[in-house]
Amino acid sequence: xxxxxxxxxxxxxxxxxxxxxxxxxxxxxxxxxxxxxxxxxxxxxxxxxxxxxxxxxxxxxxxxxxxxxxxxxxxxxxxxxxxxxxxxxxxxxxxxxxxxxxxxxxxxxxxxxxxxxxxxxxxxxxxxxxxxxxxxxxxxxxxxxxxxxxxxxxxxxxxxxxxxxxxxxxxxxxxxxxxxxxxxxxxxxxxxxxxxxxxxxxxxxxxxxxxxxxxxxxxxxxxxxxxxxxxxxxxxxxxxxxxxxxxxxxxxxxxxxxxxxxxxxxxxxxxxxxxxxxxxxxxxxxxxxxxxxxxxxxxxxxxxxxxxxxxxxxxxxxxxxxxxxxxxxxxxxxxxxxxxxxxxxxxxxxxxxxxxxxxxxxxxxxxxxxxxxxxxxxxxxxxxxxxxxxxxxxxxxxxxxxxxxxxxxxxxxxxxxxxxxxxxxxxxxxxxxxxxxxxxxxxxxxxxxxxxxxxxxxxxxxxxxxxxxxx
Amino acid sequence: xxxxxxxxxxxxxxxxxxxxxxxxxxxxxxxxxxxxxxxxxxxxxxxxxxxxxxxxxxxxxxxxxxxxxxxxxxxxxxxxxxxxxxxxxxxxxxxxxxxxxxxxxxxxxxxxxxxxxxxxxxxxxxxxxxxxxxxxxxxxxxxxxxxxxxxxxxxxxxxxxxxxxxxxxxxxxxxxxxxxxxxxxxxxxxxxxxxxxxxxxxxxxxxxxxxxxxxxxxxxxxxxxxxxxxxxxxxxxxxxxxxxxxxxxxxxxxxxxxxxxxxxxxxxxxxxxxxxxxxxxxxxxxxxxxxxxxxxxxxxxxxxxxxxxxxxxxxxxxxxxxxxxxxxxxxxxxxxxxxxxxxxxxxxxxxxxxxxxxxxxx
Numbered sequence: 001x002x003x004x005x006x007x008x009x010x011x012x013x014x015x016x017x018x019x020x021x022x023x024x025x026x027x028x029x030x031x032x033x034x035x036x037x038x039x040x041x042x043x044x045x046x047x048x049x050x051x052x053x054x055x056x057x058x059x060x061x062x063x064x065x066x067x068x069x070x071x072x073x074x075x076x077x078x079x080x081x082x083x084x085x086x087x088x089x090x091x092x093x094x095x096x097x098x099x100x101x102x103x104x105x106x107x108x109x110x111x112x113x114x115x116x117x118x119x120x121x122x123x124x125x126x127x128x129x130x131x132x133x134x135x136x137x138x139x140x141x142x143x144x145x146x147x148x149x150x151x152x153x154x155x156x157x158x159x160x161x162x163x164x165x166x167x168x169x170x171x172x173x174x175x176x177x178x179x180x181x182x183x184x185x186x187x188x189x190x191x192x193x194x195x196x197x198x199x200x201x202x203x204x205x206x207x208x209x210x211x212x213x214x215x216x217x218x219x220x221x222x223x224x225x226x227x228x229x230x231x232x233x234x235x236x237x238x239x240x241x242x243x244x245x246x247x248x249x250x251x252x253x254x255x256x257x258x259x260x261x262x263x264x265x266x267x268x269x270x271x272x273x274x275x276x277x278x279x280x281x282x283x284x285x286x287x288x289x290x291x292x293x294x295x296x297x298x299x300x301x302x303x304x305x306x307x308x309x310x311x312x313x314x315x316x317x318x319x320x321x322x323x324x325x326x327x328x329x330x331x332x333x334x335x336x337x338x339x340x341x342x343x344x345x346x347x348x349x350x351x352x353x354x355x356x357x358x359x360x361x362x363x364x365x366x367x368x369x370x371x372x373x374x375x376x377x378x379x380x381x382x383x384x385x386x387x388x389x390x391x392x393x394x395x396x397x398x399x400x401x402x403x404x405x406x407x408x409x410x411x412x413x414x415x416x417x418x419x420x421x422x423x424x425x426x427x428x429x430x431x432x433x434x435x436x437x438x439x440x441x442x443x444x445x446x447x448x449x450x451x452x453x454x455x456x457x458x459x460x461x462x463x464x465x466x467x468x469x470x471x
Numbered sequence: 472x473x474x475x476x477x478x479x480x481x482x483x484x485x486x487x488x489x490x491x492x493x494x495x496x497x498x499x500x501x502x503x504x505x506x507x508x509x510x511x512x513x514x515x516x517x518x519x520x521x522x523x524x525x526x527x528x529x530x531x532x533x534x535x536x537x538x539x540x541x542x543x544x545x546x547x548x549x550x551x552x553x554x555x556x557x558x559x560x561x562x563x564x565x566x567x568x569x570x571x572x573x574x575x576x577x578x579x580x581x582x583x584x585x586x587x588x589x590x591x592x593x594x595x596x597x598x599x600x601x602x603x604x605x606x607x608x609x610x611x612x613x614x615x616x617x618x619x620x621x622x623x624x625x626x627x628x629x630x631x632x633x634x635x636x637x638x639x640x641x642x643x644x645x646x647x648x649x650x651x652x653x654x655x656x657x658x659x660x661x662x663x664x665x666x667x668x669x670x671x672x673x674x675x676x677x678x679x680x681x682x683x684x685x686x687x688x689x690x691x692x693x694x695x696x697x698x699x700x701x702x703x704x705x706x707x708x709x710x711x712x713x714x715x716x717x718x719x720x721x722x723x724x725x726x727x728x729x730x731x732x733x734x735x736x737x738x739x740x741x742x743x744x745x746x747x748x749x750x751x752x753x754x755x756x757x758x759x760x761x762x763x764x765x766x767x768x769x770x771x772x773x774x775x776x777x778x779x780x781x782x783x784x785x786x787x788x789x790x791x792x793x794x795x796x797x798x799x800x801x802x803x804x805x806x807x808x809x810x811x812x813x814x815x816x817x818x819x820x821x822x823x824x825x826x827x828x829x830x831x832x833x
Contacts, residue, residue, distance in 0.1 A: 075773055082782050141515040142780070144561055175484065175511020175568060177560045347774070355775055 004064035005348070007418035008036055009456060013464045018456060020418050021065035023346040025456060032058070067348050069415050072407040074353040080404065083362040084395050088139045090147030091132055092366040092377045093165065095158040096123040101185050101228060104218045105256065105286045108153075117381050119222075123158050124369040129165045131391045132367045137172050145177035151366070151377050156188035166200055181205060183254070185219070187228055189235040191242070198246045205282075208232055208253045211269045214261055233275075240275035252280040255327060259285055259297040264304050267326035281327040287378070305329075316462060317469075339422065339455040346421035353407040354414055354423035360404045361388055361395055375403055379428045385435040386427070402436070403427045409438050413445065419452040480547040480584075481507040483538050483572060484565055486514075487525040487783070488655070489551040491633045492586070494522070494530065495661055498640075504532060507545060511568065512536040526767040526783040527633075528809055538572055548576045550585040552657050586657045613688045614729075617650075617696055618825040621731035621758070623703040623722055625748070626710065628781050629737035629766035634808045635702040636661070638735070641818030642698055650696035652687075654704035664690060666704050670721060684728040697832075698825065701725065707736070708751065711772065714779050719755070726756035733824045735817070737764045737808075745803055761824060762817060763805045765789050786810070 005020040015033035018025045028036070035051035038044065047055070058064050076083065097120040102109040107116040133148070140146050148169055150162050166180060181203040197204060209215040216227025239247040255270070270276050308329040314320040316333065325333070357375075358364055364376035371391035372381070379386040388403065389395040406427045407414050414420060425448055430440040482489065485508040496502040510516050522530035535541060542548070550569060555561035576583060620638065624631045632655060639649045651663040658665055669682050691699060703725050706716035736752065749760045767789050769782045786809035793805050804820070806813040825831045 075775060079771060079782075086782070087780065137513070138515045142782070144555065171512065173513035175565060176513030177564055178513075345777075349774070353775070359776075 002066035003040060003042070004036070004066055005068055005418065006036065006040070006064060007453075007456075008033060008040070009453065009460065011457065011460055011464065013468070014460075016460055017063075018418065019063045019065070020421065021067055021348050022063065022344070023421050024344050025460060026058075026063065028058075036064075065348075069348060069352045069420070070350045072353060072405070072411045072414050073351045074357065074404045074407065075349075075351075076359060077401060077405060080360070080362075080397065080400055083359055084397075084400070085139055086142040088136045088362050088365060089143045089145070090149065090363075090365065091136050092149035092151045092364065093124060093129055093132060094151050094153070094366065094368045094377070095129070095155045095161050095165075096153040097369055098122065098157055099153040099185075100157065100187060100222050101154065102220055102222045102225070104220070105258065119153060122369050123161065124367075126161060126164055128367075128369070128371045128391065129161065130168055131371065133165065133169045133172055135391050135394075136365070140176070143176075145179065146173060147179045147181070149180070149377075150182040152183070154185055154188065155182055156184050156193065159188075159193055163196065166202070179203070183207075185228070186232045186235050189238070191238070194239065194243055194246070198243060198250070201250065204251045205254050206232070206236075206251060207256065208236070208269070209256050209258070210261075210267070214258070217261075218256075218258060236275050248278060252282055255281055255283045257283055257285050259301050261298065261301065264326075270327055283327040283331050313462065313465065317465060336455060336458045340459060343459070348420075352420070353405065354417070354420050354425065356424045356426040357404050357406050358426070360400045367391060375427065380431050380433065383431050383433055383435070386431065406430065406436060406441070409436060409441050410445070413442070417445070417449075419449045422452045422455065423448055424451075478547060479503070479505060479507070479545040480549060481509055481538070481541045481545040482549040482551050483509040483541075484514075484551055484553050484569070485510045485516075485521065485534055486551060486553050488553070488632075489586075490522065490525050490527055490530075491636050492551075492657070492660060494527075495636055495640075497530070506532065507541045508532055508534050509538045509541050510534050510536060511565070523785070526785050528786060539575070542572075542576055542579055542581065545581065547582045547584060548573075550583065550587055552587045552655075586660055613684050615684070615687045615691055615699060617691050617699050618732040618828045618831050619729055620698060620700045620733045620735065620821060620825075621703060621725070622700065622735045622737065623707045624705075624737040624766075625708050626706045626716065626739055626770055628768045628770075629739050630764060630768070630808050631702050631737050632658070634735060634737055634764050635663075635700055637808050637814045638817060638821060639663075639700055641814055642700075642821065645818060645822060647697040647822075648695070649698045649700055650690060650694045651700045652690070652702060654702045666702070670704075670724065676720075676724060679724050680727045683725065687729055698821075701731075707756070708748075710770070710779065713777050714772075722756060726758065731758055732828050733761050733821050734758050735762045735764055736760045737766050739766045739768050739770050745801065745805075749803060760803050762820060763803055764808050764817075765793055765805055767807075767809065 007018040007020070009016040009018065009025075010033070015028050015030050016025055017028055017033070017036060031051065032054050035047055035055060038046050039055065055064065097108075097117065099106075099108070099119050102119075108119050136146065148165070150165075152158075155162060162182070169178060180200065182197070183205045184207070186204075186206040186208070196202075207219070209219060212227065212229040215229040215232070219228050220226060221228055239251065253270070253276070270279070270281050308326055309332070311320060311325055312329050312333045315322050315325055316336075322330070360375045361373065366374040366377040366379075368374065368381055372387050373389040373391070373395065374381060374386050375388060381387075385399065385402070387396075388399045406425065409430070414423075417423070425441060425444055427436055429444055430437050432440055480502060482493065485493075493502070493506075493508070497504060497506075508521050516524045516534045517536035519534050520529050521532045521534055522528050524534055550573065553562065553565050555565075573583065622631050622634050622638075632653060635651055635653055639651045642649045651658070652666055653661075653663045654666050656665045667683065667686055670679055674682075687699065687701075703722050705719075705721050707719040707722040709715040709718055734752070736748070738748075745760075745763060753759050767784050767786045769784060771780050771782065772778070773780070786807060789807040790810055793807060796805070798805075804816065806817055808814065808817075
């Protein structure tokens with residue numbers, strides 16, 4: 001019969017199979033579920049004739065295909081020459097490695113034990129920035145538009161440099177839509193700077209982690225170690241009072257959540273503060289992949305998070321208003337929405353890759369102060385495997401290919417993995433400081449499968465709730 | 472005449488779609504080779520040859536990016552049409568830039584030749600009265616009584632317009648009078664008719680078929696060509712569920728208006744089973760494929776991002792691809808429209824095939 005490419009799931013209310021080849025979830029009866037389990041475990045001989053008949057009925061419906069990928073290879077592998085010569089969609093510039101904050105969770109702020117670079121008083125020379133802009137200008141002919149991002153350290157320490165880069169790039173990219181964005185801690189915002197950003201349509205991403213006690217526990221000044229919340233809120237109030245339209249249209253807040261803290265408290269700022277009503281908030285849990293300090297979850301955080309997840313279901317079913325949900329839960333809900341959007345659309349190809357890696361170098365190219373290229377701003381700059389070239393010599397295509405084909409590290413596992421259609425392991429997650437680690441990837445697989453299964457369970461739970469309510 | 476005899480001309484914004492027009496204007500001597508071709512710097516084609524920049528044969532003219540300085544050394548400015556195939560934002564941006572540049576050109580006393588305003592005779596001269604006639608003449612047995620050549624494409628951006636120009640020239644050089652209907656509005660600049668706009672209006676499909684048939688009959692009556700060449704806009708087949716390509720509806724409507732005596736299909740894939748495509752054309756549109764033109768664009772679908780991208784390749788690579796995938800026993804020849812020998816072969820085949828139709832003198 002061959003082992004069908006499926007994943008089996010059980011909930012308190014039913015039995016399900018996820019059919020990898022059709023990318024669909026089906027409810028099945030308990031005895032079929034058990035029979036499929038035997039089949040998956042290679043115990044076909046134990047199946048009764050009735051069970052074989054039932055399984056064959058599913059096969060007749062086009063389910064339980066055994067087809068698996070033959071080779072793991074990213075679909076763009078043979079096209080990267082084109083993408084990196086004609087379709088680069090933007091560049092993030094590390095205008096400085098310096099920062100006036102020393103956030104506790106920031107890997108650049110950590111001591112000698114941290115594997116990443118450290119904050120340093122090093123800025124990008126304008127000549128390097130120009131070369132970076134020129135580099136992508138002649139390699140973005142087929143890109144509909146380009147994006148230029150300013151990153152640090154704290155990029156507002158280099159405001160004059162940013163002005164020069166914007167001015168230069170406007171000339172260089174005349175005739176092509178260009179969007180600009182800047183990620184900042186917000187402390188150095190002034191009227192002059194905001195006027196400039198507003199005039200030039202530059203989008204700001206301001207870090208704000210929650211109410212004073214939460215924000216100040218992590219985000220502190222480099223010089224004094226003092227809290228920064230009051231300073232940031234002054235800038236927020238300035239934006240609210242004098243630039244309300246800009247605040248609502250071009251500013252987003254990034255809230256990094258420390259899971260050892262109180263979940264509800266983290267969210268309360270964005271619920272309760274008048275100036276922050278209706279602003280765009282992107283939330284994520286502290287990224288500890290390059291940090292010496294790993295996340296610890298408090299029991300309260302877990303309980304409140306689960307309660308919020310329950311509210312999310314209530315919202316999805318129309319029983320509750322969306323604005324009563326925390327931003328972190330909204331973000332999770334969006335993940336479920338994305339899962340649903342692509343549900344049933346994936347196929348198994350002879351040659352394929354799991355998701356995760358972006359179009360290395362073409363999608364989120366990051367250039368450090370010295371002109372070195374990295375796939376994005378979130379990777380470890382000291383890991384040579386992540387340095388995919390530089391502005392003088394161009395791309396190192398071998399490294400690009402290696403990062404793009406991260407699926408090949410665990411080829412045999414991936415070919416037989418039921419989560420292949422929804423997996424999102426990217427090279428950044430399996431950095432072992434000197435290269436890409438098979439062990440790290442294998443370790444991450446379990447988490448990733450759990451994440452995918454949770455999405456599937458969320459999808460099933462919603463159907464079950466609806467079914468039971470309708471009954 | 473767009474700038475010969477001492478007058479110098481600039482073209483802005485020079486883009487891929489204008490390349491076949493430029494080549495033809497140069498060939499006909501309507502434009503001098505000292506023409507300045509200006510593309511916005513953001514397009515990244517500054518310093519490249521005007522043909523090679525878009526994978527076509529060399530034109531020997533280098534693209535520049537500084538329009539302001541160019542305007543000081545020319546007497547005419549040709550405004551080239553530009554419609555982005557992707558975001559509307561890109562088209563709007565260029566339109567806004569153009570407003571400023573046109574203003575500047577006028578203030579400098581330059582002659583403005585706006586190709587965006589070039590339209591074929593469809594909307595003003597023929598198409599409008601046609602609607603009235605078509606209704607009155609719907610029951611007449613209207614037939615296009617000259618041999619017809621169709622040029623269609625399995626996708627967008629497959630060199631259909633280049634093919635129309637090439638075969639029109641080939642047939643004209645062989646002494647035939649060709650009436651061409653191009654898919655682009657500004658093809659009137661080359662003496663062609665543009666595809667009638669009523670084909671995209673919200674009127675009934677049957678009405679469109681009748682209007683189009685009447686339009687063709689009247690064009691032929693008026694011009695008395697030996698051959699009618701029709702370039703069908705859009706794509707003839709759906710690419711996939713994400714990119715249905717308009718389901719080939721326009722191709723179907725045109726095929727119901729008249730039947731071609733010779734059918735050229737432009738494609739960008741060398742891997743497809745062409746007999747399947749031929750069968751599809753026969754059963755869906757009622758005619759077989761006589762020749763396949765392999766375009767210098769490659770289309771690629773990234774299933775991870777659900778994104779379709781087009782890549783322009785050098786026309787010489789098309790020759791290599793055709794050589795690699797040559798099928799000697801295939802009924803349908805595979806040709807490269809930028810290869811002059813292939814254009815000769817194609818012209819010869821059209822003449823031979825049309826020779827089998829009544830009234831066409833070989």
